Amino acid sequence: MYTLVLLRHGESVYNQGNLFTGWTDVDLSEKGIHEAHEAGKLMQREGLTFDVAYTSYLKRAIKTLFFALEEMDLLWIPVYKTWQLNERHYGALQGLSKLDTAKKYGDEQVMLWRRSYDVLPPSLTKDDERYPRNDIRYKDVEDKYIPLTESLKETVVRVEDYWNREIAPQIKDGKKVIIAAHGNSLRALIKYLENIGNQEILDLNIPTGTPLVYKLDDDLKPIDKYYLGSEERTEQKIEKVADPGKIME
Numbered sequence: 194m195y196t197l198v199l200l201r202h203g204e205s206v207y208n209q210g211n212l213f214t215g216w217t218d219v220d221l222s223e224k225g226i227h228e229a230h231e232a233g234k235l236m237q238r239e240g241l242t243f244d245v246a247y248t249s250y251l252k253r254a255i256k257t258l259f260f261a262l263e264e265m266d267l268l269w270i271p272v273y274k275t276w277q278l279n280e281r282h283y284g285a286l287q288g289l290s291k292l293d294t295a296k297k298y299g300d301e302q303v304m305l306w307r308r309s310y311d312v313l314p315p316s317l318t319k320d321d322e323r324y325p326r327n328d329i330r331y332k333d334v335e336d337k338y339i340p341l342t343e344s345l346k347e348t349v350v351r352v353e354d355y356w357n358r359e360i361a362p363q364i365k366d367g368k369k370v371i372i373a374a375h376g377n378s379l380r381a382l383i384k385y386l387e388n389i390g391n392q393e394i395l396d397l398n399i400p401t402g403t404p405l406v407y408k409l410d411d412d413l414k415p416i417d418k419y420y421l422g423s424e425e426r427t428e429q430k431i432e433k434v435a436d437p438g439k440i441m442e
């Protein structure tokens with residue numbers, strides 16, 4: 194049996210402002226920094242340790258991983274960064290308010306853009322400054338992989354590819370792995386790992402800064418999973434992600 198930990202970044206300043214983020218490289222909020230440290234402490238208390246870590250090219254995930262590993266005195270382990278673990282690209286919605294967008298297009302449409310498997314958010318155009326081709330960090334990524342928008346279905350393809358090529362062999366080799374990524378890139382990975390249906394995936398919401406521990410069998414199929422920390426707090430965070438307009442105490 195293998196242990197794998199998935200960690201969504203702590204609250205970002207865009208999460209705080211309730212804005213669509215996607216590939217926008219925004220920082221953690223003060224609360225997000227705190228969540229990242231807390232995640233590290235929870236993992237330490239649980240007796241977890243890691244040999245290798247994976248994260249995206251986006252600083253909210255990179256910093257969350259850093260702060261969590263710092264708490265565990267594991268800053269020395271190899272950390273691999275990849276665009277393939279980036280958040281799902283939110284197209285022309287990036288930077289817009291989720292509430293204003295819901296007022297303009299209706300809750301149902303926004304829910305489809307946020308949670309459905311294959312509905313694409315409105316696309317960017319190539320002259321948009323948000324087009325990732327203009328960002329130096331993606332200079333080695335082939336044009337065909339640079340998104341103008343992305344459905345979860347497309348996110349699954351790139352996440353699954355990276356999982357099978359890079360991460361799964363490390364786990365099978367006995368390495369203890371943590372993946373620090375994003376709400377929708379983790380939904381994509383979980384959909385693949387647990388073979389969740391295209392309809393059921395609508396209801397999956399990943400809380401910020403809360404370690405999710407998986408027990409995997411020899412074929413890397415999940416046998417068990419659980420969040421670390423207070424169940425009540427995790428539930429509140431999940432509700433907040435599901436309905437970002439909700440006020441949390």
Ligand SMILES: O=C(O)[C@H](O)COP(=O)(O)O
Binds near residue numbers: 216283308375377434
């Ligand atoms: O990209 C974003 O806006 C968030 O990281 C995830 O947002 P969602 O919960 O609206 O999909």
